[in-house]
Amino acid sequence: xxxxxxxxxxxxxxxxxxxxxxxxxxxxxxxxxxxxxxxxxxxxxxxxxxxxxxxxxxxxxxxxxxxxxxxxxxxxxxxxxxxxxxxxxxxxxxxxxxxxxxxxxxxxxxxxxxxxxxxxxxxxxxxxxxxxxxxxxxxxxxxxxxxxxxxxxxxxxxxxxxxxxxxxxxxxxxxxxxxxxxxxxxxxxxxxxxxxxxxxxxxxxxxxxxxxxxxxxxxxxxxxxxxxxxxxxxxxxxxxxxxxxxxxxxxxxxxxxxxxxxxxxxxxxxxxxxxxxxxxxxxxxxxxxxxxxxxxxxxxxxxxxxxxxxxxxxxxxxxxxxxxxxxxxxxxxxxxxxxxxxxxxxxxxxxxxxxxxxxxxxxxxxxxxxxxxxxxxxxxxxxxxxxxxxxxxxxxxxxxxxxxxxxxxxxxxxxxxxxxxxxxxxxxxxxxxxxxxxxxxxxxxxxxxxxxxxxxxxxxxxxxxxxxxxxxxxxxxxxxxxxxxxxxxxxxxxxxxxxxxxxxxxxxxxxxxxxxxxxxxxxxxxxxxxxxxxxxxxxxxxxxxxxxxx
Amino acid sequence: xxxxxxxxxxxxxxxxxxxxxxxxxxxxxxxxxxxxxxxxxxxxxxxxxxxxxxxxxxxxxxxxxxxxxxxxxxxxxxxxxxxxxxxxxxxxxxxxxxxxxxxxxxxxxxxxxxxx
Numbered sequence: 001x002x003x004x005x006x007x008x009x010x011x012x013x014x015x016x017x018x019x020x021x022x023x024x025x026x027x028x029x030x031x032x033x034x035x036x037x038x039x040x041x042x043x044x045x046x047x048x049x050x051x052x053x054x055x056x057x058x059x060x061x062x063x064x065x066x067x068x069x070x071x072x073x074x075x076x077x078x079x080x081x082x083x084x085x086x087x088x089x090x091x092x093x094x095x096x097x098x099x100x101x102x103x104x105x106x107x108x109x110x111x112x113x114x115x116x117x118x119x120x121x122x123x124x125x126x127x128x129x130x131x132x133x134x135x136x137x138x139x140x141x142x143x144x145x146x147x148x149x150x151x152x153x154x155x156x157x158x159x160x161x162x163x164x165x166x167x168x169x170x171x172x173x174x175x176x177x178x179x180x181x182x183x184x185x186x187x188x189x190x191x192x193x194x195x196x197x198x199x200x201x202x203x204x205x206x207x208x209x210x211x212x213x214x215x216x217x218x219x220x221x222x223x224x225x226x227x228x229x230x231x232x233x234x235x236x237x238x239x240x241x242x243x244x245x246x247x248x249x250x251x252x253x254x255x256x257x258x259x260x261x262x263x264x265x266x267x268x269x270x271x272x273x274x275x276x277x278x279x280x281x282x283x284x285x286x287x288x289x290x291x292x293x294x295x296x297x298x299x300x301x302x303x304x305x306x307x308x309x310x311x312x313x314x315x316x317x318x319x320x321x322x323x324x325x326x327x328x329x330x331x332x333x334x335x336x337x338x339x340x341x342x343x344x345x346x347x348x349x350x351x352x353x354x355x356x357x358x359x360x361x362x363x364x365x366x367x368x369x370x371x372x373x374x375x376x377x378x379x380x381x382x383x384x385x386x387x388x389x390x391x392x393x394x395x396x397x398x399x400x401x402x403x404x405x406x407x408x409x410x411x412x413x414x415x416x417x418x419x420x421x422x423x424x425x426x427x428x429x430x431x432x433x434x435x436x437x438x439x440x441x442x443x444x445x446x447x448x449x450x451x452x453x454x455x456x457x458x459x460x461x462x463x464x465x466x467x468x469x470x471x472x473x474x475x476x477x478x479x480x481x482x483x484x485x486x487x488x489x490x491x492x493x494x495x496x497x498x499x500x501x502x503x504x505x506x507x508x509x510x511x512x513x514x515x516x517x518x519x520x521x522x523x524x525x526x527x528x529x530x531x532x533x534x535x536x537x538x539x540x541x542x543x544x545x546x547x548x549x550x
Numbered sequence: 551x552x553x554x555x556x557x558x559x560x561x562x563x564x565x566x567x568x569x570x571x572x573x574x575x576x577x578x579x580x581x582x583x584x585x586x587x588x589x590x591x592x593x594x595x596x597x598x599x600x601x602x603x604x605x606x607x608x609x610x611x612x613x614x615x616x617x618x619x620x621x622x623x624x625x626x627x628x629x630x631x632x633x634x635x636x637x638x639x640x641x642x643x644x645x646x647x648x649x650x651x652x653x654x655x656x657x658x659x660x661x662x663x664x665x666x
Contacts, residue, residue, distance in 0.1 A: 151638065155637055155638060158642075159645075168663060171652045186583070189631060194610065197613075260664040263664050
């Protein structure tokens with residue numbers, strides 16, 4: 001009989017805080033009735049508590065395991081390390097900001113104002129529920145837990161996308177979202193069953209080791225493995241399994257839901273999905289890739305070449321298609337949906353180069369890990385800012401198309417100036433945070449062989465191209481004034497946008513070194529995940545068999 | 551009538567139920583599920599396809615768990631898959647109801663207002 005120890009329970013503090021928030025919102029609804037202020041305040045306090053627990057806990061945190069042993073020879077089901085704490089911190093801070101955005105939107109004269117007030121409790125429960133799913137997604141190495149986490153993230157998101165009932169676009173968006181989501185998660189679960197069948201374990205650490213053992217045909221002088229080509233069954237099951245994470249990140253063959261859902265859902269949820277869903281998906285992908293890379297050792301050759309090629313091609317396509325489709329959009333939410341696909345492409349490029357160069361033997365994590373952590377931090381600020389500005393214009397005018405932004409520099413100078421800052425940061429202009437993020441990403445790509453250099457070329461070409469449609473928005477705001485009246489913008493909203501823009505400016509200038517150290521620390525002990533389960537698979541399976549018989 | 555080897559094969563390989571039989575069943579279910587998802591234009595039809603694929607995965611998990619080593623893991627996962635499928639179906643049908651109330655149809659091709 002397994003019982004949790006006190007240490008294990010306290011390691012999962014952030015997870016407990018998120019679960020507690022859900023319960024507290026529900027109890028709050030029983031006590032205070034359907035009060036949107038109470039529900040929102042509890043959600044914000046819960047999010048801040050979670051973020052605080054992460055920030056207090058991650059200093060000098062090693063790799064800690066908690067939960068039942070996940071399958072034969074496996075490590076326990078949940079892991080609490082710097083990396084998972086960082087992602088939970090990011091997601092819960094974002095949760096607080098989205099809750100704040102919902103608060104601000106409550107004052108606007110929207111057609112759905114009454115429904116928003118009435119259903120606020122459900123909104124916050126679903127929002128925190130999907131945040132909890134994401135928290136599980138970034139802190140596990142177990143197939144069962146990954147399946148549960150992906151579903152737990154998805155199910156509330158489907159409901160959130162269709163939150164505006166009877167609204168034609170929202171209804172259609174949620175229908176498309178749940179159909180794509182259900183299909184991809186079903187295929188992911190089937191892939192997981194094939195992996196379990198071949199390697200007799202639910203733990204991806206054990207599975208990764210078994211894969212590498214099965215393929216190794218020798219070692220190089222540097223101590224890395226020389227690998228055979230993978231078998232067809234292995235390829236099919238890994239690809240099927242990764243589809244779930246690719247759907248969350250909205251990589252190219254699985255991106256169709258993204259623009260439709262972003263356009264149809266209300267703007268708070270669009271913002272939530274644009275950052276949190278991608279962050280969690282990337283966290284999961286990085287964890288899996290780190291497990292594989294750590295098994296390979298330094299200078300491995302022929303290292304799962306098809307995986308790296310497939311991910312590289314996917315990343316390049318994601319980036320290019322996102323940028324080219326954004327080019328002719330007129331709806332702002334849809335435009336930035338494609339922009340977010342393009343940014344997912346940049347981050348996937350860094351995922352693609354991790355595998356061949358492993359580097360686990362020396363213990364130092366691959367620079368791409370820290371580049372992605374840095375990128376996602378800056379990306380959160382930029383995207384929040386852009387969608388916040390779009391939301392404020394929407395609340396004031398009821399319009400989301402690019403025409404509503406004409407002459408914004410006169411109608412609401414603060415919003416327009418901040419928006420320009422966010423846009424140029426998204427492009428990657430030098431004094432802003434977007435430049436630092438892109439710089440480290442491209443530097444990591446550049447150092448990693450011919451595929452990396454090809455990806456750098458694709459990324460730079462895409463950046464130049466993306467300048468056009470970002471600048472188009474800036475041009476509409478500054479130079480094509482068609483005499484629309486000035487808009488009233490909430491003071492808190494202006495303040496939040498200013499703080500976001502200042503943070504981006506500081507990251508781009510004064511804090512550039514700090515943020516690099518920060519992301520290095522957060523991603524430093526990713527490879528340590530694999531150190532725990534040193535027992536060979538056969539023995540572990542025998543032990544499990546004995547336990548089972550008894 | 552047939553050589554002895556054939557009868558041996560029939561007894562050992564076909565009539566004695568083993569892992570292969572379960573895998574063949576699961577692959578059939580998976581293929582039918584994918585076919586269902588691709589061909590149906592009705593939202594409920596697509597959901598049925600998804601459930602078929604999930605059941606195929608459950609059969610895989612249980613069969614691997616029974617015929618190979620690995621303890622009870624597969625059985626537990628199968629239970630969780632049933633639970634997740636039920637939760638997913640509940641939300642899916644709620645969304646289909648909402649779609650029907652708005653557009654008076656659940657034909658997925660009718661949801662075509664969100665484009666470019």
